[in-house]
Amino acid sequence: MFLTNRLSVQQRFQSGFTLIEMMITVAIIGILASVAYPAYTDSIRKGKRAEARAGLMNLLQQQERYLTQMNTYETFAAGAPGALPFKAYSAIDGSQASSSHLLGTRICQPIGGVTPTKRDCIEVFAQPQSGVFSDPEVTSMAIDTQGRRTCTGTNTERCWK
Template sequence: MKHFLQQGFSLIEVMVVVAIIGLLASIAVPGYQDYVRSGNAAEAPANLANCRVQAEQFYQDNFTYVGFACNPTDARFFDYTIDNQTATSYTLIATGRAAQNMGNFSFTVNQDNAKTSTYDGTTGATCWLTSASGSC
C-alpha cells in the first residue's frame, strides 16, 4: 500500500476559507463605512461654528448680517450656504455632498445658536447630532 503525500489545499478547504472571509467582510465593511462617514460629518459642525463666530464679528463691525459670507477653505464633504439673511438674522446651512457619500447629512445654525441636523437620515431638532443613534 502506497501512501501519497498531500500537497496544497483541497477545494473544500479553500471554499470554507473564502466563505469565512466573506462573512467577516460583510460585518466589517458597513461598520468601517459608518466610521468614515462619522469622521467626514465632523467637518460641518466645526465649520458652522467657525462661520457663526465670523458672522457675529461681522455684525459687530457692520451692525448687520447682510453681506456676510461663509466660505470655509477646508470644505471637502459639505456645501455651505446662508439662508434668511437680513440685518438681524441668518441661518447657516451645511449640506452634505452626495458625490462624497454625505448626501443624507445636513446641519444648520442661526443667529440665536439654534441648531438642527440630519445625520445620515436621523433628525436632531435642537442639536447637531454626532452619531446615527440620535445622541448630541
C-alpha cells in the same frame, strides 16, 4: 521500489489546499467583510458629519466677526465661489473639492410671526456635496445666531452627536 512509489504518492496528495478548505476560507472572509464594511462606512459618515459641524461653527464665528465690523450679517448660497471673506465649504485644511459639505447662510425663519432681517439673525447651513459624499440619514444641518439647531433627514438624532 514499492516504498519509494508509495511515498511520492503521499507527498503529492499532502501538498496545497483542498477546494473545500479554500471555499471555507473564502466564506469566512465574506462573513467578516459583510460585518466590517457597514461599520466602516458608518464611521466615515460620523467623521464627515463632525467635519460639517466644525465647518458650521467656524462659519458662524466668521459671521459674528463680520457683524462687529460691518454691523450686519452676510447671506450667500451654499458653496458660493468667492463668498466675500467666508469659507463656503467644510474641510478645515483642504479645498472645496475635497470637502464633504458645502456651507451657506440665509436669513432665519420667522420667530413668533416676525421675520428677522439680515442684521438680526442668520442661519448657517451645511448640505452634502453631491458626488463626493452621500449620507442617507442626514441631508442637511443648520444652526442660527440664536443657537437653534435644525436638521433634516431620516435619522435626525445623528446630526449633532
